[in-house]
Amino acid sequence: MNVDSGEYDLSDLDDDVGVKRKIPVGSAEHRSRYEYRRIFLEVEDAVFGQPSLNSIDWLPRLPESLLIERYKTQDKEVITTKILDQTRDVLKGLYGDQRSRRHVEGLYFEGAMRFHAEYPVLQPLNTVFRGMGLDVEPEALDLCDPDVIDDELLIKILQNHSEVFLKKKEKFMSGLSERREVFLQRLQTFTKEKGIAVIPEDLQRKADELKFSFVDPLVISLEEVVGTYNPEEHHVRIAGNLKKGQVDHVVTHEVLHGVSGQTILSSKGLFEDEGEISYQRVGLRINAKGNHFKWLNEGVTESLAMELVGDNLDIYSSERELLNLLLTSGSTEISDILVHNAYFEDFDSSKSPGERIPAWKAFYQAVNQAYAPGFLTMLDAYIQGNGVKAGIDQIGKDWHTVMEVETRSKRKSRLKKDASISPEERQVTALAE
Numbered sequence: 533m534n535v536d537s538g539e540y541d542l543s544d545l546d547d548d549v550g551v552k553r554k555i556p557v558g559s560a561e562h563r564s565r566y567e568y569r570r571i572f573l574e575v576e577d578a579v580f581g582q583p584s585l586n587s588i589d590w591l592p593r594l595p596e597s598l599l600i601e602r603y604k605t606q607d608k609e610v611i612t613t614k615i616l617d618q619t620r621d622v623l624k625g626l627y628g629d630q631r632s633r634r635h636v637e638g639l640y641f642e643g644a645m646r647f648h649a650e651y652p653v654l655q656p657l658n659t660v661f662r663g664m665g666l667d668v669e670p671e672a673l674d675l676c677d678p679d680v681i682d683d684e685l686l687i688k689i690l691q692n693h694s695e696v697f698l699k700k701k702e703k704f705m706s707g708l709s710e711r712r713e714v715f716l717q718r719l720q721t722f723t724k725e726k727g728i729a730v731i732p733e734d735l736q737r738k739a740d741e742l743k744f745s746f747v748d749p750l751v752i753s754l755e756e757v758v759g760t761y762n763p764e765e766h767h768v769r770i771a772g773n774l775k776k777g778q779v780d781h782v783v784t785h786e787v788l789h790g791v792s793g794q795t796i797l798s799s800k801g802l803f804e805d806e807g808e809i810s811y812q813r814v815g816l817r818i819n820a821k822g823n824h825f826k827w828l829n830e831g832v833t834e835s836l837a838m839e840l841v842g843d844n845l846d847i848y849s850s851e852r853e854l855l856n857l858l859l860t861s862g863s864t865e866i867s868d869i870l871v872h873n874a875y876f877e878d879f880d881s882s883k884s885p886g887e888r889i890p891a892w893k894a895f896y897q898a899v900n901q902a903y904a905p906g907f908l909t910m911l912d913a914y915i916q917g918n919g920v921k922a923g924i925d926q927i928g929k930d931w932h933t934v935m936e937v938e939t940r941s942k943r944k945s946r947l948k949k950d951a952s953i954s955p956e957e958r959q960v961t962a963l964a965e
């Protein structure tokens with residue numbers, strides 16, 4: 533194959549990769565793998581502050597000798613302060629980090645809302661929380677410094693957080709099976725209407741077998757995203773600080789990842805129950821010598837979520853814009869059915885080589901035809917180097933510049949490295965499965 537011209541040798545796509553075999557999605561081997569991985573998920577059920585509260589609760593029941601051994605004192609008040617100081621340190625760290633700061637603020641706002649009458653120190657925070665005191669905001673937020681809040685109040689704030697979070701979590705979990713049904717119905721209707729090739733039983737099975745966690749953002753920060761899907765555990769995480777009106781949409785987005793098509797690679801270990809599986813493809817995102825087409829996968833996922841739920845949370849806007857440009861800026865328009873068919877297609881190892889991912893190939897070829905051979909992989913390389921926004925600019929102006937830039941940079945890097953192409957280069961082009 534010719535990597536530089538972006539030629540895409542489709543005969544390679546059905547191959548196993550080295551010692552790794554491709555296994556059927558949902559097979560016993562696949563399931564046993566993600567069930568095994570789920571054993572390690574328990575930590576995610578933790579609620580921030582709960583371990584400290586438990587330790588403090590246990591103090592009266594512990595023999596004094598043990599207290600002295602563990603805390604070098606038997607004074608329970610001193611020990612309580614010691615335990616809380618550790619929590620304070622964690623909070624300070626989280627507050628100092630731009631990504632988790634608002635979660636710490638959330639913790640104090642929750643407390644201020646409930647205890648402001650008893651504890652005047654919380655008054656300014658409560659005012660800010662209700663959106664009535666922007667002018668006192670800086671001093672109010674100084675209260676988020678845990679040193680300002682004494683032990684008694686900190687315990688109350690932590691207990692309150694635990695109660696609020698667990699209540700939210702219970703509500704989320706108890707509504708899950710209904711949400712799943714609604715999701716499947718919407719997806720069934722949508723795919724039928726649009727003529728997208730899906731196997732309803734597969735979608736149902738994948739959705740049913742998903743595991744969900746409702747996570748405390750103070751324990752596990754999902755950063756700028758409010759949900760994630762992890763194929764290794766076939767597991768969706770939803771952030772506990774989601775606003776009410778966002779839950780349906782975010783769950784829909786993540787479950788879409790969970791039911792999207794996959795290509796799974798398995799390597800056998802020495803014994804039957806050993807071995808590892810990895811995901812060469814989830815939806816349109818491909819993992820072969822690096823990650824490819826994340827922008828495409830998120831653009832499609834979020835567009836579908838918007839269609840299914842019928843709202844717009846302004847998520848992945850650039851990725852959606854780029855997707856639309858990709859479909860419409862070539863010499864012929866690319867039908868979104870081609871993209872959706874590829875998105876939902878599982879690798880089919882029961883078919884003969886060459887016929888195992890026909891929808892992905894059809895989509896890839898449609899892009900080749902509308903632009904130039906290998907354009908999709910060139911665009912991906914361009915975006916990885918320059919960002920999604922730059923991709924939008926270039927494809928919006930003249931898509932040929934993407935080709936030119938990428939061909940030039942490839943030639944350069946090849947001259948720099950070596951004239952020879954490593955045997956693994958094969959994987960780079962065999963991106964698709």
Ligand SMILES: [Zn+2]
Pocket residue numbers: 785789830833
């Ligand atoms: Zn996503």
